[in-house]
Amino acid sequence: MALDPVLLDILACPEDKGPLLYFESEDSLYNPRLKRRYSIRDDIPVMLIDEAETVSDDEHARLLAKADAEGITPTFEATA
């Protein structure tokens, strides 16, 4: 099930507070700046730094390519 658009609009990385990429088919939210992935378990985003996974460079490249190919955009516009 897709996440609520209002929720998606405001989900941020708890570490750098920046936007995330939502991979609906992989049940995850990804922060490309820190290469950190947050899982979505049973439709609930687990936004805990302790539970996040740091991905390899290869996985990072795959996720960015997938976001590009599928038109996945960040959860919100980062403000300066």
Place this chain on the structure above:
Amino acid sequence: MAALDHAILRRIFKAYDVRGLVPDELNADVARAVGAAFARFAGAPRVLVGHDMRPSGPELAAAFVEGVTSQGVDVVRLGLIPTDLLYFAAGQLDSPGATFTGSHNPAQYNGIKLCLAGAKPVGEDTGLADIREAVEAGTIDGGGTTGAVTDLDLLDDYAKHVRSFVDVDALRPLKVVADTANGMGGLVVPRVLAPLPFDLDMLYGELDGTFPNHPADPIQPENLKDLQARVLEVAADVGLAFDGDADRVFLVDEQAQPLSGSTTTAMLAASILDKHPGQAVIHNLICSRAVPEIIREHGGTPIVSRVGHSYIKAEMAAHDAIFGGEHSAHYYFRDNYRADSGLIAAVVVLELMSIAGAPLSELRKPFERYAASGELNTRVDDPGAVIERVATAFTGRGKQNRLDGLTVEFDDWWFNMRPSNTEPLLRLNLEARTSEECAAHVDEVLALAKG
């Protein structure tokens, strides 16, 4: 806007929240000013706002929202929520938040609980005093822009999150009575438990902030009577009593005997440590000495904290503790953004009972090792002076520490005496091997306290 009465503001800003009589002490003007000051203080692009079922909730929350948006800060309205849902939302959305709740206080009261992004506490020393000073200083000018308001219903998400703390397949069809005292538990308890195999019997599940049945304060024994009677009447396995905003839960066993916060803390710690070995667990210094013993026996590291949620949360963060418990029935979970939740505590106990397959009256026995006085309040003019007098009297006897008030420990008994934050009261907690020894030591310590 009329200037707000500083004496009233000082009265309603407590150590951990704002609480006052509606409308004389807490009204839309106060809520609007606190909203503006909190938006400034939190410094985030958005603030989450909810309220409980008290009749004044919608009006006060709406005024608070106006205050926040006047500062150019957006608001996400969470609607009607239990307090633990605010902490969950503030953690998951990494945003500061506020909810209007009078918690366990009578119907004429309402209040505001605030937290920062990540569900970090806002107490007197961590922002509440600054917010009060900003409110006292008068109307805060807005930045010219008005923040946007959106609505988000997280109740189902929260219910799933609560269930994620247990192995659903391990649960058995227990008969559960829940007395939610016409408070927020009436909304959230059925939502959490409905998909689980329990036979749920709700007592006073209708949301009604006038509390037509009994006050929503289950720490008072008289407020447990209806639940106890119902547990016996329907031969339930367990009774759950929630306070008005459902962040605290009290348990009664199948014989209608209440479990203390210490016993529940110890049971939760044991269950969580069995799943996650080797972790740190925080308990406050009023908890039974059985609590650290049991944490050690289950391979955990017990860490003692002062009483109060900001201390517990700070210790949990410092030690990356998986769980924390207080004698007052506040239970904190690391994977709940370190916030307390009565609902998570309830499902973890139901899982523990399911796995053990024994009645709660049996399960509790290994966790109850000492006789406790309970919290005994004594009215005195100068609590600080009394504590010094008692400390002097015990010089050379037992081991003293001053983590919170005065604690004196002996091999077979101990006591703690600490002042109330808000009233000229001394709070005494004492524990000994037997109830006779406990009563004798209580007399001894109270005699010294009275001089």
